[in-house]
Amino acid sequence: MRHGSIPGAHGRVRPLTLLGDPVLREPCREVTDFGPELAALVEDLFASMYAARGVGLAANQIGVGLRVFVHDCPDDDDVRHLGHVVNPRLVEADGISLRGPEGCLSLPGLEAGVERYDHAVVQGFSVTGEPVTVHGTGFFARCLQHEVDHLEGKLYADHLHGRRHRKLMRQVARAPWHRRTP
Template structure:
């Protein structure tokens, strides 16, 4: 997902996996090693997300097939949510189903009206193994569901049907990044 501000970070910016990359279409594995490599991955995810002006980024979007994502995302009341989650599980997605514009760093420059629940709860752990529960509403709930989809090997385009799906497919075919593959 995309955002506008770029706070500082200590990680390195990694190349993004774009639509069509196999890493985006395979479920990710659970993290079992909570050591310094995981901490570096989380720092790199933040650096990459900020460099590309995102609001969330999953590890498989940088070619690492592990269940980790980071976020720096506002909710509909402009409250900022900042953090990461390791081995997350979507335990609730409910409330109203809303269609809203959704983009993805792995489909740069594109977006489509995508249906998501306006409430979501994710449980997992921090990079040190401490349990964490993340509650999201509005746009932040959309972000949580979007990143969870990535970890399951799905992208927002997989939720589209009919003319929305056909329109996005035509837009993808016209992008320079897709033609360069």
């Protein structure tokens, strides 16, 4: 990204991968090349996230199996957190576990109450290979945990059990974007 530019301004909007696409279920590969292709991917992630009106987007959600995500997400105090993390690792998830509404751009129009910790710390690298540590509380902590889950091949639906999981799967089956097999 160019210094001072708006994230995503130079990116292209890519189609989102939806539940059922195998790339969402595979753990993503580590990034080893911190060159212009990675910078272009981060730009495309921001452009795609903004076009879909999301607060976070992982690379596999646009069909790229690399450990990268972007975010533009408020915390519970309405403080905006804008950035990206390459090769992120969730190093802390603690505090109070709260059930809150969670949606996903790969399950458009749906949401469910998911248990997440209200504090999270992610460590990784910037697009230029500099170490970064991102601290999140409240809704932003939820976002960080959600995006790291994506890169491990997990979706928020995997945190649901019993009645809540069955209800979401019924909604998925009725969703206009859901692929039906003949």
